[in-house]
Amino acid sequence: MVTASYVELAAAPHVWATLGAFIGGLVVVCALVWAVGMGIGVMRREPDRPKDHEQPHLPVTGAVEEISEIREPDEVEPEDGQRLMPYEIHRAGTRRSEDQHRHRWAPGTSGSFGSGGPGAH
DSSP states (O other), X not given: OOHHHHHHHHHHHHHHHHHHHHHHXXXXXXXXXXXXXXXXXXXHHSOOOOOGGGSOOOOTTOOOOOOOOOEEEOOOSOTTXXXXXXXXXXXXXXXEOSOOSOOOOOTXXXXXXXXXXXXXX
C-alpha cells in the first residue's frame, strides 16, 4: 500500500467524529431555541400584571404596630401528678410573662454564650 492510502484511512474516522459532533451540536442548539420559543409562548398566555390601583395599600389608620413582649414557657408537668389532656394545653407553647422588663447583661457576668469569660467591662 501507498502511504497516501494510510493517511486517508487514518483521517476518515476523524471526519466522521467531527461531523457527528457538529450534528449533535446542531441538535442541542435547535432544542434550546425550541425551549425558549415555548417559554415565550407560555409567558404570553399568562394574565397581565396588576395595575397600580389594584395593588394592596396601607389602611387609612396607618401601618399596624408590632407588639413585643416577654414570653415564658408553659409548664408541661402538672402539679397534681395527673397527666395533661390535649384540651388542657394551650395552642402556643409559651405564655405572657408577668415581668415585662428586658433582662440586660450585668457587668462582670459571663461572656457570650455562657463561656464564663470576663464579659464586657
